[in-house]
Amino acid sequence: MAPKRNNANRGASPNPKTATTTSATVPLPPNPPPSAPIPGSRPSSSHSAAHPKTSASAPVSQTWDKVVSNLTSHYQKSTPQRTKLLDAFMAFLVLVGVLQFVYCVVAGNYPFNAFLSGFGATVGQFVLTASLRIQTTEANKNDFPAVSPERAFADYVVCSLILHFFCVNFIN
Amino acid sequence: MSAETLQVLADVGKGKSTRGVLRVIILALIAGASIASRLFSVIRFESIIHEFDPWFNFRATKYLVANGFYNFWDWFDDRTWHPLGRVTGGTLYPGLMVTSGAIWHALRALTIPVDIRNVCVLLAPAFSGLTAVAAYLLTNEMTTYNSAGLLAALFMGIAPGYISRSVAGSYDNEAIAIFLLVFTFYLWIKALKQGSMLWGALCALFYGYMVASWGGYAFITCLLPLHAFVLILMGRYSTRLYVSYTTWYALGTLASMQIPFVGFLPVKTSEHMPALGIFGFLQLLAFLDYVRSAIPSRQFQTFLWLFAGGIFVMSLAALVVATSAGVIAPWSGRFYSLWDTGYAKIHIPIIASVSEHQPTAWPAFFFDLNLLIFVFPVGVYLCFQELADEHVFIIVYAVFGSYFAGVMVRLMLTLTPVVCVAGAIAISTILNNYLVAKTPTEEDQQAAEAAEKKGSKSGLKSATKPVVGIYGLWSKSLMVAGMAVYLLIFVMHCTWVTSNAYSSPSVVLASRMPDGSQHIIDDYREAYQWLRQNTKEDAKIMSWWDYGYQIGGMADRPTLVDNNTWNNTHIATVGKAMSSREEVSYPIMRQHEVDYVLVVFGGLLGYSGDDINKFLWMVRIAEGIWPDEVSERAFFTPRGEYRVDGEATETMKNSLMYKMSYYNFNNLFPPGQAVDRMRQARLPEVGPSLSTLEEAFTSENWIIRIYKVKDLDNVGRDHISATAFEKGLKKKKTTKKRGPRVLRVD
Numbered sequence: 001m002a003p004k005r006n007n008a009n010r011g012a013s014p015n016p017k018t019a020t021t022t023s024a025t026v027p028l029p030p031n032p033p034p035s036a037p038i039p040g041s042r043p044s045s046s047h048s049a050a051h052p053k054t055s056a057s058a059p060v061s062q063t064w065d066k067v068v069s070n071l072t073s074h075y076q077k078s079t080p081q082r083t084k085l086l087d088a089f090m091a092f093l094v095l096v097g098v099l100q101f102v103y104c105v106v107a108g109n110y111p112f113n114a115f116l117s118g119f120g121a122t123v124g125q126f127v128l129t130a131s132l133r134i135q136t137t138e139a140n141k142n143d144f145p146a147v148s149p150e151r152a153f154a155d156y157v158v159c160s161l162i163l164h165f166f167c168v169n170f171i172n
Numbered sequence: 173m174s175a176e177t178l179q180v181l182a183d184v185g186k187g188k189s190t191r192g193v194l195r196v197i198i199l200a201l202i203a204g205a206s207i208a209s210r211l212f213s214v215i216r217f218e219s220i221i222h223e224f225d226p227w228f229n230f231r232a233t234k235y236l237v238a239n240g241f242y243n244f245w246d247w248f249d250d251r252t253w254h255p256l257g258r259v260t261g262g263t264l265y266p267g268l269m270v271t272s273g274a275i276w277h278a279l280r281a282l283t284i285p286v287d288i289r290n291v292c293v294l295l296a297p298a299f300s301g302l303t304a305v306a307a308y309l310l311t312n313e314m315t316t317y318n319s320a321g322l323l324a325a326l327f328m329g330i331a332p333g334y335i336s337r338s339v340a341g342s343y344d345n346e347a348i349a350i351f352l353l354v355f356t357f358y359l360w361i362k363a364l365k366q367g368s369m370l371w372g373a374l375c376a377l378f379y380g381y382m383v384a385s386w387g388g389y390a391f392i393t394c395l396l397p398l399h400a401f402v403l404i405l406m407g408r409y410s411t412r413l414y415v416s417y418t419t420w421y422a423l424g425t426l427a428s429m430q431i432p433f434v435g436f437l438p439v440k441t442s443e444h445m446p447a448l449g450i451f452g453f454l455q456l457l458a459f460l461d462y463v464r465s466a467i468p469s470r471q472f473q474t475f476l477w478l479f480a481g482g483i484f485v486m487s488l489a490a491l492v493v494a495t496s497a498g499v500i501a502p503w504s505g506r507f508y509s510l511w512d513t514g515y516a517k518i519h520i521p522i523i524a525s526v527s528e529h530q531p532t533a534w535p536a537f538f539f540d541l542n543l544l545i546f547v548f549p550v551g552v553y554l555c556f557q558e559l560a561d562e563h564v565f566i567i568v569y570a571v572f573g574s575y576f577a578g579v580m581v582r583l584m585l586t587l588t589p590v591v592c593v594a595g596a597i598a599i600s601t602i603l604n605n606y607l608v609a610k611t612p613t614e615e616d617q618q619a620a621e622a623a624e625k626k627g628s629k630s631g632l633k634s635a636t637k638p639v640v641g642i643y644g645l646w647s648k649s650l651m652v653a654g655m656a657v658y659l660l661i662f663v664m665h666c667t668w669v670t671s672n673a674y675s676s677p678s679v680v681l682a683s684r685m686p687d688g689s690q691h692i693i694d695d696y697r698e699a700y701q702w703l704r705q706n707t708k709e710d711a712k713i714m715s716w717w718d719y720g721y722q723i724g725g726m727a728d729r730p731t732l733v734d735n736n737t738w739n740n741t742h743i744a745t746v747g748k749a750m751s752s753r754e755e756v757s758y759p760i761m762r763q764h765e766v767d768y769v770l771v772v773f774g775g776l777l778g779y780s781g782d783d784i785n786k787f788l789w790m791v792r793i794a795e796g797i798w799p800d801e802v803s804e805r806a807f808f809t810p811r812g813e814y815r816v817d818g819e820a821t822e823t824m825k826n827s828l829m830y831k832m833s834y835y836n837f838n839n840l841f842p843p844g845q846a847v848d849r850m851r852q853a854r855l856p857e858v859g860p861s862l863s864t865l866e867e868a869f870t871s872e873n874w875i876i877r878i879y880k881v882k883d884l885d886n887v888g889r890d891h892i893s894a895t896a897f898e899k900g901l902k903k904k905k906t907t908k909k910r911g912p913r914v915l916r917v918d
Binding site: 070072074075111115117120123124127128130131132134135139140143144146147151152154155156158159162163166167168169 | 198306366367369370372373377410411412414415418421422423425426427429430436439455458463466534684
């Protein structure tokens with residue numbers, strides 16, 4: 001009997017751990033993509049990333065500092081004004097998405113239709129804006145021989161219309 | 173000289189516009205051929221809806237046309253699953269009905285009055301023509317040879333693996349779903365190649381249409397993320413992948429949630445989680461990709477990739493935890509049976525009892541795909557040689573399609589498109605290598621040799637390309653003639669299979685008279701017509717679930733269970749009524765207000781799809797719910813045989829199904845000569861007697877027998893004694909009863 005119980009304990013003990021780590025990381029996935037443009041949220045992502053590699057913490061934290069400063073300067077120097085506008089919009093969408101998610105967790109997901117279509121709208125719009133941003137960036141031009149910036153914007157409008165049609169239809 | 177004449181011939185078709193016109197004409201002809209080869213059933217029999225499920229689709233379409241879209245959407249059907257009813261509008265895939273309804277309205281608007289039945293019968297062949305075109309487009313994305321696309325279209329048009337579900341009259345979801353499957357894949361490849369949001373959105377729209385049409389949409393939901401995942405693992409992540417995948421997922425998921433039957437499934441079940449996971453993972457990769465482009469530092473990159481891998485593993489763990497905690501529903505039974513083929517038989521007999529859910533026998537591959545199954549691996553190999561993003565897709569699809577087709581007969585349907593595409597690539601490569609009329613001149617060879625020398629100095633040996641080819645006219649013509657013969661045999665095989673194996677409506681049976689002329693056996697419609705004309709409009713018919721849709725569609729009477737099989741307990745109730753003694757069955761039938769019981773009996777004609785052959789499934793399903801009252805073992809003889817003759821077990825002989833099947837059967841034969849032609853069994857001299865049911869109707873060839881459930885006795889006796897009294901057997905009965913008692917006392 002005893003070894004069995006022991007086993008059960010062993011089997012059970014990792015579970016809470018993984019549960020806690022995942023619960024800690026669950027809010028993360030929405031975080032990293034937005035922090036692409038926003039310098040403000042960078043420290044949080046760097047902190048979480050440093051977590052797994054605790055052994056080499058001192059040099060890593062140094063490089064991370066450098067990385068962050070490099071990134072911000074690179075971003076401020078080489079991003080055109082229009083792209084910054086898109087980034088601001090994406091940041092706003094992330095904020096709304098996080099708010100919706102927090103509301104869903106805190107206050108319950110009762111009108112699940114409404115939550116899903118609202119959340120889907122923000123996520124979808126975010127993704128579409130990210131696509132537009134990718135397609136209009138100069139550096140990516142070789143990847144998209146068939147898509148000119150104008151075409152990209154037209155696509156963006158059409159896709160957004162489809163997206164919001166579905167959301168409105170689903171909202172009940 | 174002959175080479176020159178060939179050259180002249182080839183030059184005729186050289187002009188770009190001529191080729192374009194030729195291509196369109198050939199495609200139109202292929203579409204015509206694929207439609208024509210599906211009309212065997214209409215010519216041999218008549219314009220009729222086939223089999224079982226199509227009858228429900230047909231009935232739903234009629235309802236849609238008669239009552240309009242909104243009523244159809246909110247349709248609560250109280251004529252099935254008596255007394256429960258079924259929320260039909262919310263539990264079906266409406267794509268098929270809406271499509272044919274739209275076609276019907278369009279034709280009416282063009283002042284072409286067409287019966288809705290003919291629209292339904294001819295919908296599948298019409299869409300098969302479109303499938304051929306979609307296969308052409310998909311293959312054209314894979315290779316530069318146009319001939320490959322045309323060959324793929326031809327294969328797709330006539331491959332029996334697809335014809336099996338799309339002959340005229342087979343009005344089932346698959347009829348339009350295969351077209352949508354192939355076209356969605358084409359749009360996906362197009363979106364991935366161009367990295368375009370618009371193509372991604374189109375892909376999502378057709379994906380939504382597919383979700384609305386067929387439960388097999390999960391195949392796309394799993395295949396596209398898998399393709400993306402394999403690409404990422406191969407280090408082929410690109411911004412194009414991000415744009416096309418995320419656009420498809422964001423729009424496609426919302427589109428799929430519009431269907432009431434699907435609803436919240438895309439965020440709640442495990443089947444849809446890979447797509448969501450890859451979606452999240454791609455966001456992460458895109459972010460990392462951006463950071464990497466901003467800061468070129470090698471150490472930093474490896475660190476980032478580690479970070480990405482860590483997040484991936486952690487989210488996987490989160491998924492596992494969420495599944496075990498019950499937030500996300502685990503894989504459904506049908507999916508388990510895809511991994512463990514024995515699963516369904518043990519846990520869900522109702523799924524295993526359907527013949528199309530059985531594992532595939534190997535001859536079926538040859539039967540359904542013939543030549544293509546041999547050239548299929550060659551095509552996959554050729555994909556490995558080029559290995560661009562779209563070729564990876566074909567490889568992934570080929571691997572998964574083959575696996576699933578091996579597990580379930582019905583999924584041969586999803587394998588067929590990739591086999592056609594790969595086969596077409598292989599055959600067109602062969603033909604293109606052998607059909608070149610040109611022979612290299614001296615100068616070409618010298619130039620090539622010079623290039624070779626240069627190349628051998630500078631680079632790898634394999635990088636140089638020496639002039640190698642087949643220039644002998646004999647070897648060319650031999651090979652081409654051989655291929656042509658193979659292709660001709662393929663066409664003949666397809667036509668033969670279509671006309672012989674797949675064109676029977678199964679509502680109407682065909683047999684041959686001794687003089688070779690065709691004889692039509694029309695018992696099903698005879699019986700359903702009898703029900704329609706001779707019973708009350710709300711008379712409840714009890715039958716095994718296979719016939720529920722047909723009774724609803726042809727006889728227009730309420731049924732207890734039908735092919736929707738959403739309520740296992742209700743089906744088990746019917747199974748219990750069929751497999752128990754009359755004294756047990758009668759209260760069940762009274763409780764469910766059953767007026768008539770319908771059984772299918774093939775003993776007179778040797779018809780194999782009858783209820784006695786399906787009987788063990790009824791027993792198994794009933795045993796799953798009432799293990800104490802129904803036992804499968806009791807239906808087998810002590811030696812483990814399933815018999816219906818004099819040796820049959822008492823449980824078998826007393827079961828309602830046995831009695832209904834063989835009631836009065838021996839009156840057809842001289843005494844003691846009654847033979848069940850299906851099971852080659854000589855029946856006992858005294859046939860079974862029925863006391864709670866009376867025979868109402870038996871069709872011409874005894875295929876369908878209908879019994880009326882007797883009302884309660886006027887004088888309050890139970891039915892057994894009442895029957896005995898009417899036969900004048902009262903005395904005998906009592907002595908009979910006394911007999912065993914005496915024995916026991918002794």
